[in-house]
Amino acid sequence: xxxxxxxxxxxxxxxxxxxxxxxxxxxxxxxxxxxxxxxxxxxxxxxxxxxxxxxxxxxxxxxxxxxxxxxxxxxxxxxxxxxxxxxxxxxxxxxxxxxxxxxxxxxxxxxxxxxxxxxxxxxxxxxxxxxxxxxxxxxxxxxxxxxxxxxxxxxxxxxxxxxxxxxxxxxxxxxxxxxxxxxxxxxxxxxxxxxxxxxxxxxxxxxxxxxxxxxxxxxxxxxxxxxxxxxxxxxxxxxxxxxxxxxxxxxxxxxxxxxxxxxxxxxxxxxxxxxxxxxxxxxxxxxxxxxxxxxxxxxxxxxxxxxxxxxxxxxxxxxxxxxxxxxxxxxxxxxxxxxxxxxxxxxxxxxxxxxxxxxxxxxxxxxxxxxxxxxxxxxxxxxxxxxxxxxxxxxxxxxx
Ligand code: PMT
Numbered sequence: 001x002x003x004x005x006x007x008x009x010x011x012x013x014x015x016x017x018x019x020x021x022x023x024x025x026x027x028x029x030x031x032x033x034x035x036x037x038x039x040x041x042x043x044x045x046x047x048x049x050x051x052x053x054x055x056x057x058x059x060x061x062x063x064x065x066x067x068x069x070x071x072x073x074x075x076x077x078x079x080x081x082x083x084x085x086x087x088x089x090x091x092x093x094x095x096x097x098x099x100x101x102x103x104x105x106x107x108x109x110x111x112x113x114x115x116x117x118x119x120x121x122x123x124x125x126x127x128x129x130x131x132x133x134x135x136x137x138x139x140x141x142x143x144x145x146x147x148x149x150x151x152x153x154x155x156x157x158x159x160x161x162x163x164x165x166x167x168x169x170x171x172x173x174x175x176x177x178x179x180x181x182x183x184x185x186x187x188x189x190x191x192x193x194x195x196x197x198x199x200x201x202x203x204x205x206x207x208x209x210x211x212x213x214x215x216x217x218x219x220x221x222x223x224x225x226x227x228x229x230x231x232x233x234x235x236x237x238x239x240x241x242x243x244x245x246x247x248x249x250x251x252x253x254x255x256x257x258x259x260x261x262x263x264x265x266x267x268x269x270x271x272x273x274x275x276x277x278x279x280x281x282x283x284x285x286x287x288x289x290x291x292x293x294x295x296x297x298x299x300x301x302x303x304x305x306x307x308x309x310x311x312x313x314x315x316x317x318x319x320x321x322x323x324x325x326x327x328x329x330x331x332x333x334x335x336x337x338x339x340x341x342x343x344x345x346x347x348x349x350x351x352x353x354x355x356x357x358x359x360x361x362x363x364x365x366x367x368x369x370x371x372x373x374x375x376x377x378x379x380x381x382x383x384x385x386x387x388x389x390x391x392x393x394x395x396x397x398x399x400x
Contacts, residue, residue, distance in 0.1 A: 003034030016044025128164030185229030
């Protein structure tokens with residue numbers, strides 16, 4: 001399976017700040033995505049973290065000064081700028097932000113930055129009063145207008161004891177935003193509604209009927225659609241995944257709640273992708289109190305839930321409607337039936353219960369089926385890769 005940043009060189013610029021130790025985790029996450037990471041450090045940050053830490057972890061020399069003795073490369077700032085596929089400045093202090101906004105090049109990092117032509121991601125991180133300072137905000141606006149991507153700092157208690165905006169973002173957020181920034185925006189202006197996860201149908205206040213859907217497939221679709229510039233609404237059942245960034249997320253529990261959320265948000269949507277594993281039935285009369293085990297047998301009366309996708313199929317006009325079909329047998333036959341009965345443009349037929357496919361895991365084996373009877377079989381892939389391929393196919397359907 002291909003890693004996102006395989007073959008890419010990312011330059012990580014680390015400035016002076018107490019949060020600098022968190023940049024080590026950013027480096028590790030970039031490496032996990034297959035990137036070669038080169039690190040540039042300001043003089044100030046070396047009071048907090050030593051270059052040796054970054055050198056050992058990156059396996060590359062760390063660039064700290066324009067005039068390093070024993071440095072075989074006299075043009076390192078130019079060479080690294082030329083070879084960078086992207087640059088991350090994290091933490092970005094008020095000082096480097098000021099220098100970059102005003103074209104000042106007086107040390108290794110700012111001189112390197114002057115020569116950079118590749119995408120730049122800046123992560124401002126400082127005391128909240130410094131962050132809110134008008135000059136700093138003005139400089140951030142200049143850099144954004146110049147094409148830099150600004151990762152909003154986190155809000156909360158800061159190292160100095162103040163509370164507010166200025167915290168170093170979670171390292172995964174920085175890497176996620178880099179991936180989004182680097183992804184071509186071919187869904188800009190398109191509204192996509194995605195459903196994900198299971199639904200839960202209560203039996204009593206402590207028990208319910210459900211299934212093992214983790215939400216990974218649907219959340220991947222929502223994330224990748226956001227990466228590609230779509231305006232995404234994600235309606236999920238109960239899952240433990242964090243909200244994808246820059247996606248409108250609605251958490252529901254029962255099928256009735258999911259149904260309401262879908263119909264409240266489906267208007268003006270260009271594409272609906274229903275990957276949620278929705279309960280076909282619910283308990284007719286859930287008990288108000290915990291059921292006691294005083295009987296040997298118990299019969300639960302179930303009533304049918306609305307088939308949300310089928311209802312969407314009845315009212316669809318120009319919308320592209322994509323369903324998922326989780327199957328354990330007769331994959332194509334069952335999926336073909338669903339595509340017809342629910343008036344879908346496409347269905348993702350999904351073999352579940354296998355080692356590399358189905359509920360709860362990071363990979364999936366799917367087959368794309370289309371209204372015209374054609375289908376495409378795909379190998380085991382990361383759910384993110386399935387999501388990307390699905391979006392490619394949807395783009396094609398929209399163009400027709
Ligand atoms: O969440 P993960 O752990 O990553 O697992 C992913 C997945 C296996 C849940 C996912 O890939 C998948 O296959 N989702 C569809 C599961 C499912 O409910 O399939 P189904 O064949 O029962 O339903 C067919 C379609 O009708 C689905 O798009 C479903 O969302 C929709 N449906 C079903 C019942 C209902 N009452 N309303 C619906 O809208």
